[in-house]
Amino acid sequence: MNYLVVVALVCISQVAWAGSVTVAVAANFVTPARQIAEAFQQNSEHTVVISSGSTGKLFAQIEHGAPFDLFLAADSQRPRLLEQNGKAVSGSRFTYALGKIVLWSPRPGYVDEHGDILKKGSFKRLALASPRLAPYGLAAQQVMKKLGVWVGLQGRLVQGENIAQAFQFVISGNASLGFVALAQIRAAGSPGSVWQIPGELYQPIRQQAVLLQRGKNSAAANTFFHYLQSGEAREIIRNMGYEVVASGDQSHVAE
Amino acid sequence: MSLSETDIQAIWLTLRLASVTTLLLLLVGTPLAWWLARTRSWLKQPVAAITALPLVLPPTVLGFYLLILLGPNGPVGSLMLDLGLDTLPFTFPGLVVASMIYSLPFMVQPLQNAFSAIGDRPLEVAATLRASALDRFLTVVIPLARPGFLTGIVLAFAHTVGEFGVILMIGGNIPGETHVLSVAIYDHVEALDYRNAHMLSAGLLAFSFLVILLLNLVNKRTHQGLGQ
Numbered sequence: 001m002n003y004l005v006v007v008a009l010v011c012i013s014q015v016a017w018a019g020s021v022t023v024a025v026a027a028n029f030v031t032p033a034r035q036i037a038e039a040f041q042q043n044s045e046h047t048v049v050i051s052s053g054s055t056g057k058l059f060a061q062i063e064h065g066a067p068f069d070l071f072l073a074a075d076s077q078r079p080r081l082l083e084q085n086g087k088a089v090s091g092s093r094f095t096y097a098l099g100k101i102v103l104w105s106p107r108p109g110y111v112d113e114h115g116d117i118l119k120k121g122s123f124k125r126l127a128l129a130s131p132r133l134a135p136y137g138l139a140a141q142q143v144m145k146k147l148g149v150w151v152g153l154q155g156r157l158v159q160g161e162n163i164a165q166a167f168q169f170v171i172s173g174n175a176s177l178g179f180v181a182l183a184q185i186r187a188a189g190s191p192g193s194v195w196q197i198p199g200e201l202y203q204p205i206r207q208q209a210v211l212l213q214r215g216k217n218s219a220a221a222n223t224f225f226h227y228l229q230s231g232e233a234r235e236i237i238r239n240m241g242y243e244v245v246a247s248g249d250q251s252h253v254a255e
Numbered sequence: 256m257s258l259s260e261t262d263i264q265a266i267w268l269t270l271r272l273a274s275v276t277t278l279l280l281l282l283v284g285t286p287l288a289w290w291l292a293r294t295r296s297w298l299k300q301p302v303a304a305i306t307a308l309p310l311v312l313p314p315t316v317l318g319f320y321l322l323i324l325l326g327p328n329g330p331v332g333s334l335m336l337d338l339g340l341d342t343l344p345f346t347f348p349g350l351v352v353a354s355m356i357y358s359l360p361f362m363v364q365p366l367q368n369a370f371s372a373i374g375d376r377p378l379e380v381a382a383t384l385r386a387s388a389l390d391r392f393l394t395v396v397i398p399l400a401r402p403g404f405l406t407g408i409v410l411a412f413a414h415t416v417g418e419f420g421v422i423l424m425i426g427g428n429i430p431g432e433t434h435v436l437s438v439a440i441y442d443h444v445e446a447l448d449y450r451n452a453h454m455l456s457a458g459l460l461a462f463s464f465l466v467i468l469l470l471n472l473v474n475k476r477t478h479q480g481l482g483q
Contacts, residue, residue, distance in 0.1 A: 151478030
């Protein structure tokens, strides 16, 4: 009899405690987010539902009442705006990943180790994400400007709406090479040739997360939000080709 | 309230794309629709189905396949390279080809309906009066099928103006070349520039409404009930 009571209590508490958290994730981070969610769910009763889209689209949806608890953006601007207009819990914003861009071609030996190919310009089309829309596109523009090739290459640039499309332009052969995210070529397992672009050539791509008002009082949302900052989650993020900010060093958040 | 230079450029580009596409579709679509309307071949239904495919296929599927097909590694793209031509993605001619496929049913179906509705009788009468095949087509078919032509032209034009998914996939967003109106609106929304997005969107809404209104008025006046 006692045993039954215990079972019943456990069941009830499960119902009371197990919740679901809906996370809006920038398209470039969906794969790591899924892995993190899987790892999280192994030790938690809460379930994670992932909804992906471009940062701009998700932002617009959140502004108009989309049912998301957390937002993992591809930049820091959109989370900051949400914090400012009260859609996100103020003070919750943090950098969960630093994006790295590379110059990449699926053809081995095509891109050299110093990116000199940009100056030689022996290619017909170079793909990048739109600098106006995508943080990775902006970083690509900064690299080319720093190298002094931005103006000269204008006629040969093709812009994807986001970094995934830039990747698609290159892998389909429609562009000979392109600026893509390191995480993309890791995820696709695509070899070829790569220029690992030095960090000083572009401003860090700070991908920030915020807790949204809807998730403020949800145990599931808060637990997952904390888990994102755990060593385990950071390890997954690093393995996928991103850098992470040193623990406790979120000083740049105010930027 | 004024449009930026890129937006004005996008509007012109869109109008140019829609005009060229409609004109070429008229040339390609008329014989195709005529054949579909008159033939008894077993090929009729398969060809009609292929013609109608763009109505059902998501534009992204079309754009994705075109990107692969027309790219340098695809069968069409590599053939073009062998012939010493540039590949089509990211170019204006590439958008024309994509738009023609995308808007094909909007031209062919109204024409086919109009041609079928004419029937054999007027053509037989014209033939007994010794009108040649070309003469019969120009003086009998075209005037009788006028509402069908009008519907086809207007729908193909309007549908091309509203094209988005395909162009997003194979356009590459190049100002003056592939940066069309629908993509410009999308970019504005993504960049949180809602003011400009509103201006262009409202313009497109008004344009679409006028097109349909005009079409209905003209079709009502001709009382033919042809086309759709």
